[in-house]
Amino acid sequence: MEKIRLSNNLEMSRIIHGHWRLMDWKLSNEELLKFVEEVYELGITTIDHADIYGNFCCEEKFGESLNLKKGLREKLQIVTKCGIKFPSINRPENKSHCYDTSSEHIIKSVERSLKNFKTDYLDLVLIHRVDPLLNPEEVAEAFKKLKSQGKVRNFGVSNFLPAQFNMLNSYLDNELVTNQIEVSPLNLEHFENGTLDLMLEKRVKPMAWSPLAGGKIFKGEDEASLRVRKALNNVKEEVGATDIDEVVYAWILMHPSKIMPIVGSGNIERIKGAVRATELKLTKDQWFEIYVAGRGIDIP
Template identity: 60%
Template sequence: MQRIQLTEELSFSRIVHGMWRLNDWKYTPEQTVELIEHCLEQGITTFDHADIYGSYTCEKIFGDALSLKPELREQMELVSKCGIVLESENRPAHKSHHYNTSKEHILLSVDNSLRDLQTDYLDTLLIHRPDPMMNPEEVAEAFSALKKAGKVRTFGVSNFKSHQFSMLESYLDEPLVTNQVEVSAAQLENVQDGTLDHALEKRIAPMAWSPLAGGAIFSDEKSVRLKDTLTQVAEELGTEDLSEVLYAWILRHPSQIMPIAGSGKKERINAAVRALDYHLTLDQWFAILHASMGHDVP
């Protein structure tokens, strides 16, 4: 498994496993441990969480499983996110859907995540979404306090555009280590608007959520063009699994994107890992880009 070095002390597996749907899989703690161990066996050591996943349930499900084999914690990197507030029976104090990036909320969210994940620290904490009411000085104070307390090793953001990333980082004591954004052959916004260029400028490897476009890549109007092109490239690569081609397309980008495989099925996880063995030619990469756009590059 390839590794991406975020700092001198911290690296992530090139393929990240996402826990957004963990609650939907209805696994027992034992089955969740089995899934975690399967990921580790494949070289996937980085697990992506957020406080709100599963309406504030997924981190606890993962933590309950981890408590059965706590020694696994030292074999993995845990990422979590905060800043989105959902109305939920699991958080009675939350009365509406909004953003909250206050110092108080960040500190409380991290304490909740540490409790639910049954761990003493997070490897990386991300601000989940840009917040129009963000006070960067408060975020900086929260990050500094969490770092000093040993509760979070590094910090990053999610869904930030380049100017939002740079603004927040200008207030911090140390650089942000990643930006988690949506990237897929069907969703080109962050490929085209300079977000990935900014990652290259900052020398940070971004994380990519929904690399298969949530399955929509095989069902919407654009899929007619994409599927034909993906099938052709798959044949050239010697595989019948189009998801492998989709992962390979992301992995080919020079910013060293780390795609998040968010499946509870072992074969789907294995497909993401197999994609590391492919290296698309420029002809293949641009053919997929053209199919997604519906026209050639200028």
């Protein structure tokens, strides 16, 4: 598995395993540990989390499983996010659905994540969403303190547009190392709004969430889904892929910014498919067939 260097102390696997739906997998701690080890054996060493996943339960569940095997944590890169709040039985102090990127909240969230994961450091922490009240001086203060304490080694953002990324970056002592954005053949927004261009300019390697468009590439019945599925099936036959999700991952991996797709499946066979995709090579004709299907109109 190819490793992608994000900073002088962080390399991540080209394919990332996402744990957004971890609680839906209904695994015991022992079963989850075995699953994580199977994923690791495939070369996937980076695990993506967020404090809110699983109604604020996924981090703790993962930490309990990881704690069953000493030494495994040091072989993994743990990514988590903070900044979103919503009312929950697991967070009774949250009064409403809002964003909070205050220094106090970032630090409190990281402290809780460290406790949940049963670790003394996090490899990468992201601001989960753009907060319209984001004060970059407060974010910079929190990042500086957490890094100086050795609690967080690297920082990034998620769902930031170019101006927002540059604005926050300008306040930081250590630059942002990634932007986790939605990328799929059914979501071409960041090919067209300058985000991926900025990632290339800054030599920042992006992460891609929902690369399968929440399953719409398999089951969507809208016009765009049908167009894209037809194109993916055409290319699947041409390259000899097992299924169309492998074609999607190969399509994303072809972009020169070195996008790292997040595979959020609890099915080991689906994860193996994503790994196989790293060996698939699409032609430009095949890549643009999928791209144009996603656009719905030909390129100019």
